[in-house]
Amino acid sequence: MNTTQTEALISMVAVLGLFVLMVAPAVIGILRDRRLDRQIRRAAAAPVTGPSDQPAASGPARGTAPRRPARAA
Template identity: 50%
Template sequence: MTGNQIEGLVGMLATFGLLVLMVLPSVIGIVRDRRIDRQIREAQEGRGQGKETQKTQKSSSRSTVPSTATWYAEGRRSKKLVNS
């Protein structure tokens, strides 16, 4: 190999290395987005199956009564609306 060929090879490798450094973050981002999309899709499919089981469950016969904290907070909110 002559000096010119070695110089050309080094230049070509440097150019290829810069190209890889510039493209690598994009490729990593695309792979990450696809992984996240897959996880979201799997979670939605799992949630859809969970809804079917929730519909078949019966609710308890007890009536739900708001807690004291909820009752107190509701009273405070209504007083604030009247005062302002």
């Protein structure tokens, strides 16, 4: 292999590496969207439980502080 071929090979590998770096975020986003779509479809197909299945709330949740309006400084 002479230097011209070596330089061409290095340039081709560099271009392919940059191409992968540019395309990878798009592919990851597409895969993530497909996963979310599957989760949404699965949730839509799941049976909905009514409020009668849950115990009635008798007051505020435990460990929560009452809400207070913000005061101007």
